[in-house]
Amino acid sequence: MVKFTVEQKLQALNLLKEGYSSCSVAQIIGAGSHQTIDTWAGQYQHFGVQGLEIQRTWQNYRGQFKLQVLNWRKEHDETYQNTAIHFKISSPSLIYTWEKRFDEGGLDALFTKRGRPPMNKSPKKPGKYTSSELSELERLRLENRQLHIENDYLKKVEALARRKDAQRKKNYCTIAF
Numbered sequence: 001m002v003k004f005t006v007e008q009k010l011q012a013l014n015l016l017k018e019g020y021s022s023c024s025v026a027q028i029i030g031a032g033s034h035q036t037i038d039t040w041a042g043q044y045q046h047f048g049v050q051g052l053e054i055q056r057t058w059q060n061y062r063g064q065f066k067l068q069v070l071n072w073r074k075e076h077d078e079t080y081q082n083t084a085i086h087f088k089i090s091s092p093s094l095i096y097t098w099e100k101r102f103d104e105g106g107l108d109a110l111f112t113k114r115g116r117p118p119m120n121k122s123p124k125k126p127g128k129y130t131s132s133e134l135s136e137l138e139r140l141r142l143e144n145r146q147l148h149i150e151n152d153y154l155k156k157v158e159a160l161a162r163r164k165d166a167q168r169k170k171n172y173c174t175i176a177f
Helices: 006-017 022-029 034-052 063-076 080-086 092-105 107-111 131-176
Strands: none
Touching (some): 006 022, 006 034, 022 034, 034 080, 063 092, 063 107, 080 092, 092 107
């Protein structure tokens, strides 16, 4: 996505004043869509040069505000661009996103927070276990110890069986010759 300076936006608006269509202006400056030019024109008409400045700060809109914007848009049967201009929202597509979320998830979808949920403030520290967790931990440790003993025993039995087998083969070879 190309970022345009205020000067480039003003040049585009001057081309509009000279009689070019928003489609042709978009092609000339490489804006991609005539809707971008129309948005700039509306922002300039309502807010002047300040409306064309790039807004770098992320705003976190509250659910009540989103609902108010959607209700106003529906009440006045306005476009996303005009609604964005009326409420001083930098991107008309943001209103479309809110409307889509509202249609899919209802009112609760407008009141959800952005981003990941916060991590637990106090993770469990070893040593602060409940009595049931301690008994479970002790049981698991005992079971683990028993499994280690069983594993070691089986390894020794297997080693003895191999040694005995090797001894038989050795004795068989000496008897056969």
